[in-house]
Amino acid sequence: MTVFLLGLGAACLLGLGFVLQQHAAQQAPASDMLSFRLLLRLMRQREWLLGIAFMVGGQVMSAVALSLGRISLVEPLLATNLLFAMGLARAITRQTLGRSGWGGVLLLGAGVAMFILGGQPTGGGTEAGELRHWLVFGVVAGVALLLVSIAKRLPMLEEATLLALAAGLLYGLQDALTRTSGQRFNRGGVELLLHSWQLYAVVAIGVVGLVLVQSAFEAAPLRMSLPALTAAQPLTGIACGVAFLGDRLRVTSGALAWEGVGLLCIVLGVIIIGRHPAMPDACPTAQTGPSVRTPPRENSSRPRTPLPR
Secondary structure, X not given: OHHHHHHHHHHHHHHHHHHHHHHHHOOOOHHHOOOHHHHHHHXXXXXXXXXXXXXXXXXXXXXXXXXHOOHHHHHHHHOOHHHHHHHHHHHHHOOOOHHHHXXXXXXXXXXXXXXXXXXXXXXXXXXXXXXXXXXXXXXXXXHHHHHHHHHOOOOHHHHHHXXXXXXXXXXXXXXXXXXXXXXXXXXXXXXXXXXXXXXXXXXXXXXXXXXHHHHHHHHOOHHHOHHHHHHHHHHHHHHHHHHHOOOEOOOOHHHHXXXXXXXXXXXXXXXXXXXXXXXXXXXXXXXXXXOOOOXXXXXXXXXXXXXXX
């Protein structure tokens, strides 16, 4: 129950933080995308700093939950952050949920319940060695880098989705490494933790992921980025937990069926909620009139798709 409450609390703070961050990031110039200048500019905005404070609080709570429970249990709970993001977005846009909104809510909730009840995640497995850690780290980082490279060649709307997807992969990996760091701290205290590369990887991934997320938030409305981010993080975290943290899921035919249906419901629920009209466009350039277009990035010849009104 403690892990469950911590996971939901973390999801609440993360969802609120994402909405506030996107509302601030969409005002930054396009030339700052995928640059640390974007973070320096956003640091001057109180709304963004409040969003970061919420996000940091959510990450701390999720780290505590990961230290107490299995990553394959915590990650599905973190996916519910989209529900809290939608609640704040609904307050901003004054729109009701409607059938599609409630359908997405039910799908997401049912998916989380089915996966946890069907898989019955447990620990107790043998943690993999350093080679397996590095192998999984390299695969996830490589896929994220590939997504960023492809995204830079696409119009802004599609770019935002791929950047958020890459950030979600990195955040899922970060969750797994956070749990590994917690295990090292429990075994050897601060000294062992400071001599572990996982701690520094967690910090580096956090910074890179933050740049990717803010760039995605700047590029397009929240509905184009948050669903991809929310879906990719738990799936990657669960995969990492099984790959090198010793997490175990039930592998009977019935359990696998429930797990698969649960994950499918989570992904579909995230997509439906993320594209619901209650998720704010929050793009002033998209609201000033039909002739307004998103300004192209400096020194770029890529075509830009106008943001929807």
